Amino acid sequence: MKTIQSDNYPIFFENSIAELVNFIKNGNYSRFFILTDENTGAHCLPAIKAELGDDDNYDLIEIPAGEENKDIDYCIGIWRTLIDFAADRKSLVVNLGGGVISDMGGFAASTYKRGIDFVHVPTTLLSQVDASVGGKTGIDINSIKNIIGTFTQPKAVFINYNFLKTLPARQILSGTAEMLKHGLIVDAAYWERLKASDLSLPDEELIYWSVEIKNKVVVEDPTEKGIRKALNFGHTVGHAVETNSLINDSDPLTHGEAIAIGMICEAYLSYKKTGLKKEELDEIVAVIGGLYPKYPLATANFVTLCEIMLKDKKNQNGKINCTLLESIGKCTLDHICTDAELCESLAFYASL
Amino acid sequence: MKTIQSDNYPIFFENSIAELVNFIKNGNYSRFFILTDENTGAHCLPAIKAELGDDDNYDLIEIPAGEENKDIDYCIGIWRTLIDFAADRKSLVVNLGGGVISDMGGFAASTYKRGIDFVHVPTTLLSQVDASVGGKTGIDINSIKNIIGTFTQPKAVFINYNFLKTLPARQILSGTAEMLKHGLIVDAAYWERLKASDLSLPDEELIYWSVEIKNKVVVEDPTEKGIRKALNFGHTVGHAVETNSLINDSDPLTHGEAIAIGMICEAYLSYKKTGLKKEELDEIVAVIGGLYPKYPLATANFVTLCEIMLKDKKNQNGKINCTLLESIGKCTLDHICTDAELCESLAFYASL
Ligand SMILES: NC(=O)c1ccc[n+]([C@@H]2O[C@H](COP(=O)([O-])OP(=O)(O)OC[C@H]3O[C@@H](n4cnc5c(N)ncnc54)[C@H](O)[C@@H]3O)[C@@H](O)[C@H]2O)c1
Ligand SMILES: NC(=O)c1ccc[n+]([C@@H]2O[C@H](COP(=O)([O-])OP(=O)(O)OC[C@H]3O[C@@H](n4cnc5c(N)ncnc54)[C@H](O)[C@@H]3O)[C@@H](O)[C@H]2O)c1
Ligand SMILES: [Zn+2]
Ligand SMILES: [Zn+2]
Numbered sequence: 060m061k062t063i064q065s066d067n068y069p070i071f072f073e074n075s076i077a078e079l080v081n082f083i084k085n086g087n088y089s090r091f092f093i094l095t096d097e098n099t100g101a102h103c104l105p106a107i108k109a110e111l112g113d114d115d116n117y118d119l120i121e122i123p124a125g126e127e128n129k130d131i132d133y134c135i136g137i138w139r140t141l142i143d144f145a146a147d148r149k150s151l152v153v154n155l156g157g158g159v160i161s162d163m164g165g166f167a168a169s170t171y172k173r174g175i176d177f178v179h180v181p182t183t184l185l186s187q188v189d190a191s192v193g194g195k196t197g198i199d200i201n202s203i204k205n206i207i208g209t210f211t212q213p214k215a216v217f218i219n220y221n222f223l224k225t226l227p228a229r230q231i232l233s234g235t236a237e238m239l240k241h242g243l244i245v246d247a248a249y250w251e252r253l254k255a256s257d258l259s260l261p262d263e264e265l266i267y268w269s270v271e272i273k274n275k276v277v278v279e280d281p282t283e284k285g286i287r288k289a290l291n292f293g294h295t296v297g298h299a300v301e302t303n304s305l306i307n308d309s310d311p312l313t314h315g316e317a318i319a320i321g322m323i324c325e326a327y328l329s330y331k332k333t334g335l336k337k338e339e340l341d342e343i344v345a346v347i348g349g350l351y352p353k354y355p356l357a358t359a360n361f362v363t364l365c366e367i368m369l370k371d372k373k374n375q376n377g378k379i380n381c382t383l384l385e386s387i388g389k390c391t392l393d394h395i396c397t398d399a400e401l402c403e404s405l406a407f408y409a410s411l
Numbered sequence: 412m413k414t415i416q417s418d419n420y421p422i423f424f425e426n427s428i429a430e431l432v433n434f435i436k437n438g439n440y441s442r443f444f445i446l447t448d449e450n451t452g453a454h455c456l457p458a459i460k461a462e463l464g465d466d467d468n469y470d471l472i473e474i475p476a477g478e479e480n481k482d483i484d485y486c487i488g489i490w491r492t493l494i495d496f497a498a499d500r501k502s503l504v505v506n507l508g509g510g511v512i513s514d515m516g517g518f519a520a521s522t523y524k525r526g527i528d529f530v531h532v533p534t535t536l537l538s539q540v541d542a543s544v545g546g547k548t549g550i551d552i553n554s555i556k557n558i559i560g561t562f563t564q565p566k567a568v569f570i571n572y573n574f575l576k577t578l579p580a581r582q583i584l585s586g587t588a589e590m591l592k593h594g595l596i597v598d599a600a601y602w603e604r605l606k607a608s609d610l611s612l613p614d615e616e617l618i619y620w621s622v623e624i625k626n627k628v629v630v631e632d633p634t635e636k637g638i639r640k641a642l643n644f645g646h647t648v649g650h651a652v653e654t655n656s657l658i659n660d661s662d663p664l665t666h667g668e669a670i671a672i673g674m675i676c677e678a679y680l681s682y683k684k685t686g687l688k689k690e691e692l693d694e695i696v697a698v699i700g701g702l703y704p705k706y707p708l709a710t711a712n713f714v715t716l717c718e719i720m721l722k723d724k725k726n727q728n729g730k731i732n733c734t735l736l737e738s739i740g741k742c743t744l745d746h747i748c749t750d751a752e753l754c755e756s757l758a759f760y761a762s763l
Contacts, residue, residue, distance in 0.1 A: 089727055089728045131483075131487060135483060135552070138552055138558070138559055139552065139553065142552065142553065142555060142558060142722065145721065145722060145729070147724070147726060147727040147728065148724060148727055149727050149728065166522075169561070170518075170522070170559050170560060170561055171558070171559060172558065172559075172560075172724035173547065173548075173549070173557075173560045173561055173562055173634075173724070174561070174562070195525065196525075197525070200487070200490055200491065200494065201491065201494065203494060205525075206490070206494060206523070206524065207490055207522050207523060207524075208522060208524075208525045209521070209522055209525055209526070209561065210525055210526065282525075369497065370494065370497060372499070372500060372524035372525070374499060375441055375499040375500055375501050376441045376499065376501065377497070
């Protein structure tokens with residue numbers, strides 16, 4: 060598996076911990092910081108410490124695990140720590156963790172002293188195939204996902220398959236949702252290959268393929284003016300379901316679980332509006348439905364969900380915009396969906 | 412006075428309120444927001460409202476006046492207001508005010524939904540000749556100036572001389588300091604012209620000339636890798652004095668008053684280290700000393716001031732870096748100054 064070249068930065072797959080240590084040593088940084096959450100601090104940091112050997116002269120910033128901490132308060136905490144440890148413009152931030160760590164660490168670094176270098180070491184399947192590539196950073200405010208952020212590329216990404224071994228099954232499945240999305244939007248052959256695989260722990264090759272797909276899309280359109288919107292498939296409804304779950308559920312949905320629901324709803328909208336065949340809709344429902352537990356979507360919540368969608372940054376002028384499918388492996392951008400259509404799609408999911 | 416073309420955006424000098432209203436009307440924005448503080452809301456907003464006529468369908472965001480409010484808490488307030496008023500990616504933020512408004516409004520807009528458009532309508536002399544041009548946005552944390560920010564260009568700048576008529580004399584002088592700096596670092600003829608002018612209210616031509624100088628420097632080096640550092644003359648010591656004053660003084664120094672002190676100290680360092688002539692130093696001291704009241708710099712504070720300089724984002728690797736002068740109108744970059752040298756320069760100011 061060769062190194063993938065993204066928008067001016069490399070994505071390493073092989074010997075990636077050694078590559079990270081090389082990068083740090085050769086980067087002429089005045090100092091470096093490692094950002095972890097309690098889980099990646101316990102499960103992933105030791106391998107990096109071991110590889111660093113005597114050069115483990117970093118400062119550690121650890122935050123509690125969980126999406127609810129990807130907020131401005133913890134971000135301020137990161138900024139304050141950088142200030143307290145006198146981080147200068149030649150400092151490096153290493154984001155060791157899932158998407159929460161890479162999004163928030165990327166945002167904190169991209170705004171500290173108007174921007175210092177950062178790299179991602181993604182430790183969840185989701186962050187390996189999705190969050191660590193593409194240069195979106197972000198934090199939530201009032202539980203509105205990624206409402207504040209920047210487009211800033213990391214200096215490198217280091218993907219290490221072994222980190223997935225300690226990842227809970229539910230978190231693996233969260234990443235699988237984005238892989239399925241990659242197939243659905245642009246690559247029918249990949250979708251077939253995923254269907255034929257054991258998705259309880261996708262193999263390295265599949266991860267590599269997913270990163271290639273995502274990378275190709277974002278390099279073509281870094282700031283989401285066009286084709287990058289393809290990646291939003293499942294995310295208009297999915298983000299709203301996720302936000303709502305974060306606010307109301309004691310054990311909230313993972314990102315991928317929410318996107319899985321969103322993909323079913325938006326596949327339904329695709330069937331209604333953009334020519335997705337009934338058999339294709341059934342196939343998508345069967346594959347996704349077979350992987351993820353059914354989530355109880357209450358009819359009484361549909362209006363709230365539509366209101367959340369309106370606040371989503373993808374939407375403008377009070378209109379809700381979706382990426383839909385023409386067929387499996389072929390998406391189509393910028394479809395305005397009415398509240399009624401969205402409610403119908405939510406009802407479709409609820410009826411399954 | 413022609414429109415100046417900066418890095419992809421225009422800086423208007425003539426009919427600038429009408430130009431602003433044109434810009435808003437032709438910009439295809441879904442909605443627009445005007446950010447003011449209580450003073451610009453009272454003194455400057457009415458002229459814009461009048462020009463907007465029936466198109467005054469903006470949402471107003473007003474913050475209390477003062478540098479101490481250029482902080483993350485008010486920034487969060489701006490983000491929350493944008494969320495509450497459902498600002499989308501096609502929204503525009505109009506920053507109507509001094510450098511506090513343009514820095515914070517620029518930062519809030521550049522990170523809201525990963526960046527929405529903003530324009531500056533600078534209403535202080537300082538923001539007209541300095542803060543509104545160059546694309547630096549920022550907020551303070553723990554009173555550390557501009558520690559968090561981005562490099563993001565406004566879509567346009569609208570400079571209206573009339574706004575200066577309500578500006579208190581002390582605020583005019585705050586801007587004059589940056590104009591003097593422009594002369595000192597790159598343009599001896601401009602320095603001469605300033606010396607011969609009534610600086611209690613510089614005329615429009617002088618403002619235009621200053622903007623041209625600043626613009627030329629920043630267009631050449633937008634992210635401060637090289638020549639842009641010229642603009643830091645007076646700011647290594649000046650920022651520290653300003654920060655310290657903000658923390659300790661009941662009536663803190665203005666930015667320009669602090670920079671005036673910084674320029675005297677750094678002119679002294681230039682005389683000691685980089686060949687500035689004794690007569691030139693005397694001339695600088697006489698001109699600046701004649702404009703600004705003497706500030707009591709206590710010897711007991713010198714070490715604290717050096718510590719603040721170390722935290723300044725301009726400095727790296729524990730070394731304090733200054734832009735100095737070779738002569739009036741010619742600067743030289745990247746001079747490391749020791750604590751002892753900096754203390755000596757502070758003592759020089761104190762001894763005047
Ligand atoms: N920037 C982007 O383009 C992008 C794309 C997709 C998702 N995201 C963001 O990513 C976030 C979700 O990412 P995520 O699912 O990785 O969340 P996460 O970072 O919260 O990780 C999920 C859980 O797994 C734990 N964990 C991480 N690595 C582990 C390991 N190797 N072993 C054991 N436990 C481990 C974490 O501590 C956490 O409890 C969301 O905030 C989403 O908005 C961003
Ligand atoms: N981004 C940059 O490149 C840059 C450059 C220089 C300074 N700055 C920043 O700018 C800030 C200082 O700017 P400033 O001096 O304009 O401060 P400011 O915005 O606080 O304005 C000074 C005072 O004048 C009042 N005021 C503004 N316009 C007025 C008017 N027309 N009539 C009456 N009162 C008016 C304000 O309410 C305030 O009380 C600092 O935070 C500094 O860091 C930024
Ligand atoms: Zn996603
Ligand atoms: Zn200044």
